[in-house]
Amino acid sequence: MSSIELVLAMLLAVVASGYLVRVLPFSLPLPLVQIALGAVISGVLKHGVTLDPDVFFLLFLPPLLFLDGWRIPKNGLLRDRAVILELALGLVVFTVLGAGLLIHWLIPSMPLAVAFALAAIVSPTDPVAVSSIAARVPIPTRLMHILEGESLLNDASGLVCFRFAVAAVVTGSFSLLSASLTFLWVALIGLAVGALFTLLVSYVQQRLSRRFGQESGSSILISLLIPFGAYLLAEKLQASGILAAVAAGITMSYVELNGKVLASTRVQRSAVWATIQFALNGIVFMLLGEQLPGILQGAVRSVEQSGRANPWWLLVYVLVINVGLAVLRYVWVQVSLRMSLWHARRRGEIRPKPPWRLVVATSLAGVRGAITLAGVLTLPLVLGDGSAFPARDLAIFLATAVILISLVTASVGLPILLKGLEMPPETMAEQEESLARQQAATKAIAAVEKAQQALLKEAPATDADIYTHAATRVIALYKRHLDSTGEEGVDPVQLRKSDAAERTLRLAGLQAERNEIFHMARHLRISDEMSRKLVREIDLAESRYR
Structure with a gap:
């Protein structure tokens, strides 16, 4: 052999x-x-x-x-x-x-x-x-x-x-x-x-x-x-x-x-x-x-x-x-x-x-x-x-x-x-995750609003509502107030524009969110283990939008 x-x-x-x-x-x-x-x-x-x-x-x-x-x-x-x-x-x-x-x-x-x-x-x-x-x-x-x-x-x-x-x-x-x-x-x-x-x-x-x-x-x-x-x-x-x-x-x-x-x-x-x-x-x-x-x-x-x-x-x-x-x-x-x-x-x-x-x-x-x-x-x-x-x-x-x-x-x-050994809860990891998510979401909301303004400057006035609606949906995700309203009755052309705008805004938010996670990890405010976990979530979300 x-x-x-x-x-x-x-x-x-x-x-x-x-x-x-x-x-x-x-x-x-x-x-x-x-x-x-x-x-x-x-x-x-x-x-x-x-x-x-x-x-x-x-x-x-x-x-x-x-x-x-x-x-x-x-x-x-x-x-x-x-x-x-x-x-x-x-x-x-x-x-x-x-x-x-x-x-x-x-x-x-x-x-x-x-x-x-x-x-x-x-x-x-x-x-x-x-x-x-x-x-x-x-x-x-x-x-x-x-x-x-x-x-x-x-x-x-x-x-x-x-x-x-x-x-x-x-x-x-x-x-x-x-x-x-x-x-x-x-x-x-x-x-x-x-x-x-x-x-x-x-x-x-x-x-x-x-x-x-x-x-x-x-x-x-x-x-x-x-x-x-x-x-x-x-x-x-x-x-x-x-x-x-x-x-x-x-x-x-x-x-x-x-x-x-x-x-x-x-x-x-x-x-x-x-x-x-x-x-x-x-x-x-x-x-x-x-x-x-x-x-x-x-x-x-x-x-x-x-x-x-x-x-x-x-x-x-x-x-x-x-x-x-x-x-x-x-x-x-x-x-x-x-x-x-x-x-x-x-x-x-x-x-x-x-x-x-x-x-x-x-x-x-x-x-x-x-x-x-x-x-x-x-x-x-x-x-x-x-x-x-x-x-x-x-x-x-x-x-x-x-x-x-x-x-x-x-x-x-x-x-x-x-088996059955009780250990003190790992509260530090939960606190790090909560802090990182809050800080990253804050930066992401600011980035989404900035990207929204840039889109509105370049878009025709008739599409202003589309971009505003898309930005509102993305910001709502970060605020953890998810709105599952459907898209019934929306014109297909407008729907595609809305999806494109939402994708652009979402990617801007993800990039800002990831940058803040890396910033906090570099300054030892969260552990590198926690940063990898959160960045992987963001990477997976970004790969879906791209």
Whole structure:
């Protein structure tokens, strides 16, 4: 079977998984269904994919991380930055040390440096997996923002720890100073490259659009290429391409607030990105399932490396490691929460302690995914002296098992844990929406009245009533006093004139409404998340009138 046929088979399986998850008599998470279908493709077609981690990172991660960075609410990211950094940096290091020692104690034949490498690659949560779980689990909004922020930022810290642990295995040496400096370079340069590259591309695109006009297809294609360009440039500079893609997405959300993109472009681009996200997410989990048979066979063959004769010891290893990871995450979350409450009391703030179920849910939501699989597959085959890398197959199997167990436990446990959990109402979002709608409607009414006067100056006197009536109808829409009176008895010619005038006035109002939304978002009077919601409504209305 050719590679093209295999890709088409996987895309078809992604489509089938969307329907299959709905027709099954029992509820199953979509990622698990896709993993199972990937394993079926590998077993039935007898043709597997040789997963090149470098190619995998380049093809799948940049667009998915870019989109997550684009859509994540920035006000939430800034508000909870301390918690997110504690999870993205502190928890990763804590997990590497704790899980590494646990794995070495559990499997004494696995060298300590290899155990640390395995712990490092399973420490970062995966944004693709987190988003997939969140699509069907009622996770509170603020907790979801924290989990998204953590999963977007902890990849660099986990991969840096993994890189140095592998280097320690291969060379037999490790330098804390070198590791710290490398992490700073990887993280800071990666973030800077992503932000600056997006700003430069957006600036050039806007200059070209002002001079030669704007083509929707070109703008959409540029948005698709930006994450790849940022990723490749950062990798060339020995920085984190993953963080560059995330920073590019975050920067893109701010660039969008200038309101220079056509409404039709935004609508089409949203549809294109939604399709790409669905396809890539599905293929990622399909590839994970497709790798399972080979990984399991390699692990069974290498079980003797652990000093055990019975393959069932693999199950013991998997369960103990997963329990250990969950306990380490729970301990860190508890300590982080108590520290936050203590600092709040010192500042004179009164913060209620979150329900215990929410704390456990935060610990349970540490879902691993494609980044862990692709990272562990980069383990070298041989050491510097030509000998085989110790316990490589076993480490790959254990990392894969962690992915599956974390997906299953989060998919099954979170709905049960969060069912009936009462959370404070999100009044801020309602207030933002009310404020934005009122301000936008005020500006829209003024723009409609101005456009009405311009139409009346150019129109013959006999059509004055038509334009006045059309303006009254549009203004009434903004004042939320809809009048559903029919058009019976109106001359067809006058009706067409009325429709044309109403369309012109309505478009003027929509443009003013959208400009005010962008203005409020630029000045941080509403969140970018709220601005996207309202602008999308306006864009859809404008596309209907155009």
